[in-house]
Amino acid sequence: MVTPARRRMLAVPFFPSFMSDHADEKNAAEDPAAAEGPRHTEGKPMTDLERIRHSAAHILATAILRVWPEAQFAAGPPVENGFYYDVELPHRISPADFERIEAEMKKETKANNVFQRVEVSRDEAMALAEKGALASLGERPGSPSKFKLDIVQNIPADEKITLYRNGDFTDLCAGPHVGRTGNVGAFKLTHVSSTYYKGDEKNPQLQRIYGTAFKNRTQLDEYFAMLEESKKRDHRKLGKELELFTFDEDVGPGLAMWLPRGTAIIEELEKLAKETEFAAGYERVRTPNLARENMYLTSGHIPMYADSMFPxxxxxxxxxxxxxxxxxxxxxxxxxxxxxxxxxxxxxxxxxxxxxxxxxxYLKAMNCPHHHKLFGAVPRSYRDLPLRLAEYGTCHRYEQSGELFGLMRVRSMQMNDAHIYCTEAQFEAEFNAVNEMYLKYFKIFGIEKYRMRFSTHDPSKLGEIFLNEPELWKKTEDMVRNVLIKSDIDYIEVPNEAAFYGPKIDVQVWSIIGREFTLATNQVDFGVPAKFGLKYKTRENTEETPLCIHRAPLGTHERFIGFLIEHYAGNFPLWLSPEQVRVLPIGDEEPLVDYGKAIVNELRASGVRATLDAGTDPIKAKIASAEQMKVHTMLVVGNRDLEAGNVSVRVHGKGNLGAKPRGEVIADLLASIKERRA
RNA sequence: GCCAACGUAGCACAGCGGUAGUGCAGCUGAUUCGUAAUCAGCAGGUCAUGGGUUCGAAUCCCAUCGUUGGCUCCA
The missing domain is CATH 1.20.5 (Single alpha-helices involved in coiled-coils or other helix-helix interfaces)
Incomplete structure (x- = not known):
């Protein structure tokens, strides 16, 4: 169900890739999701940096051909952080080869060859491809440029066909490029991976060589320094350092276990969700983690999604x-x-x-069928609607091994789930309220960089991957669109990506290393309640099937916390901080330690996660270790403080804030936690 | 699931055919201090697992498991 454009979005989240080779332009033209973001077209030239990177891809191909003349190239576009070129080659390129390839690339940039644009006829292009002269240093009799041949054949008849030359190297390419190879000031190969031609596993497998390029060395160095900085806030690294969660081979891949510090964050999120949902009229329910096959036959998850479920x-x-x-x-x-x-x-x-x-x-992969059963367990009247059933349900999905990624993609997850059963008349208000809830949450967390994806159906696939209810599709999609427009939310509409039972909104965010994830989801379901025979009595004493809204504004604990770790770089606000307060007596003499203990006890009695460092380390060492664990507030107590009834406040990231009366400090802490201050 | 790389003490890493190392963390002492690391000692490892090559394997080869980067997938 994922379109080519979506795939590219995953790889290059911040700016959709500016695919420029003919093959990709063709894809983009056909692509229903092409409207998803800015994209290189005739009218929208590449930026200077993209030209550099696109040119670097050609230089890479030139270099690879000097080492392995038999190499066959497919597509080589610039992408968000650099460029790649897909190559078919019997030799497996490994990072050990990079030095050698980069040396050849260096020769090409030193030579400062002109990038020369040549317009050719379709026949000329075909002839060159058949002689193996495209993406090549010259003719290669007996080995046609097979991928380029395929690409030429797919260029629309009314489109001009152009070649670009640098030195001996000629490539089929729509351009544009920099003037000379020497304009590619600094480059570096970064990694190699595999891919299939045009992303289809029935096609030949290619090696994708990734690199990055900049105008000059300084910018390249800055980029790698920035990457190093990003790695420091990777949730996998911070999760280990801050003792938040762990994975264990014996437990199983993708099965996160939460250490006490991580669990503290979970508890805070659940508290927030429960308060918010309670205030919004939700009722809490509890359901088991498994169910008989029959329920999933009813819901349609088997056979449709059986592959993603644990056996x-x-x-x-x-x-x-x-x-x-x-x-x-x-x-x-x-x-x-x-x-x-x-x-x-x-x-x-x-x-x-x-x-x-x-x-x-089956272990449940989603909570909806259980909740539908709860709806059906009691006779329902229109007076009961909207009925909002909420549960932090644990779901298990058998994600492919290669897809697992820290906390962001796991096999066991605790979901901030709820299902809202309502009438058509109530739908818009309910959907809007859910949306407001999202925005409220995002404000609390200061989440600003996200994108709402509104996924709609494709009328040509009704009855296939979408429920055959044209009226309901139109009606619900219009209602959802209205809500989005009315609340002035920036969103993109993506046809053909809806769930089989209705349109949905996904909130997309990016991990620190640039992967895109759905953080939260809000889905309309006008199909499954009917399969479960869910009914309510109307005012007219007739029976109707309710509409259902599936919503998970805080997504799953796993992904949401993974995201928050990176969002805050581990520096959680006080209310979320795993260790909110650590009291640090100067030395370990009894009166001071007792004073510290009293403060800790007072805080813990009010629900504050406070600890005491009663060790014999010098105060500087105690501070250093508290800072290292990113303890939010450190209360240093020495004899001066004891005598005055003070504590000396030090806040992580802010340093020493000076001595204040103990009661005042505790009152401030409690207020900050209660208000969930940023 | 596919392609590739990587798995050495709790963590970060070195060693890459000849008896397993460093730093931090841990433990035991001493130190009693005012805002990011006091000193000393001790302990900690079937070098992911299983097979193979070799007189000898952490090191070379194969398989499995796991992690990572992509691809595919993502109710």
Whole structure:
């Protein structure tokens, strides 16, 4: 269901890639999501930096051909942080080869060759490709430039075909480029990965060589320094350093375990969610972590999404299997032929029966079916609507091993879920209220860099991947769009990306290393409640099926906290801080330690996460270790403070704020926590 | 799942065919101090796991597991 454009978005989040090779322009033209953001087109020239990077891609191809003349190239565009070129080559390029390739690239930039634009006819381009002369240093008889050949064939008839030359190297390319190879001032190859031609696994597998390039060395160095800085706030690194969560091979990949410090954050988020949802008229429910297969047959998740679910536990089948095994072992030991025939018959019958008697349970991958069952458990009247059922439900999804990524992509997740059952008349107000809730949360966390993606259906796929309810699609999409427009939210509309049961809004954010994630989701469902036979009595005493809104403004704990760690660089505001206050007595003499203990006890009695460092380390060392763990507030207490009934306040990132009366400081802390100050 | 790289003490890393190392953290002492690290001692490892090559493997080869970067996927 992911379009090519979406894929590119994932790879290059901040600015959609400015694909410029013919192949990519063609994709962009066809691409329903092309309206998603700025994109290179005829009327919108590349920036200077993109020209440099696009040119660097050609220089990379030139260099690779000098080392491996048989290389076949596909596409080589600039991307957000650099460029790549896809190459087919028997030799597996590894980072060990980079030095050699970069040396050849250096020769090409030193030579300062002109990038020469040549317009050719389609026949000329085809002829060159067949002679192997495109993306090549010259003709290569017997090995046509096969990918370029394919690309030429796909260029629309009315489009001009151009080549670019630098030195011996000629490439099929729409340009533009810098004037000379020497204008690529500084470059570096960064990594290599694999890809399929045009992203389709049926196509040949290519090696994608990534690099980056800048106008000059200084900018390149700054870029890598910035990358180093970013790595410091990577949630995986901070999570380890701050002892927030951990993964364990024996527990399983993608199964995060929360240490006490991370759990403290979870508790705060749940407290926030529960308060907010309670005030907004939600009711809390609890459901088990698994359910029988039948429920997921009803919901349509099997077979549609069975691949993404953990395989089932099959109890009935296991009993049958045990009996079959037992009979089989008897079978091997039997001599009289009659006996063995009897056993074989029994085994076969058991096998047939096991298909029927099997009793399969699945770990839940989503909470909706359980909540639908709760809606259906009690007779409902229009007076009960809207009914808002909320649960921090634990879901399990069997994500592909290669997709797992720290806390951002896991296999077990705790979701800030709720389902709102309402009438069509109530829908717009409810959807709007959900939206307001999102914005309220984002304000609390100071989340500013996000994008709302409004996913709609594709009318040509009704009855296939979208429920065949043209009226309802139109109606709900209009309502959602209205809400977005009325609340003046910046959003992008993406056709063909809706859920099968209705349109949705996803909130997209980016991890510090640039990967895009859906942080939160708000979905309309006009399909599944009917499958569950959910009804309510109307004022006219007729039966209606409710609409359902699935919403998860705080997403999952895993992803949301992963995001928050990076958002705050581990420097959480007081209310979220795993260790809110640490009291640091100067020395470990009894009266001081007792004073510190009293302060800690007073804070803990008010629910503040406070600890005491009663160690014998010098005060500087105590401060250093508290700072290292990013403890929000440090209260230094020495004899001066003890005598005056003061504490000396030090705040992480702000330094020493001086001595203040103990009562005043505690009151301030409590107020800051209560108000969830930034 | 696919391609590639990487797995050495709790953490960060060195060693890359010849008896496992450093720093921080930890523990035990001493130190009793005013805002980012006091000193000393001790302890900690089947070098991810399993196989192979070799007189000898952390080091070379193969497989498995895990992590990472991409690809694919993402209800």
């Amino acid at each position: 089932p536990m099959d109890f009935g089948k296991r009993e049958a299997d045990d009996r079959i095994k037992e009979l089989e072992s008897q079978l091997y030991g039997t001599q009289p032929p009659g006996q063995s025939v009897r056993l074989q018959t029994e085994i076969e019958e058991l096998r047939k029966a096991s298909a029927v008697t099997s009793d399969r349970y």
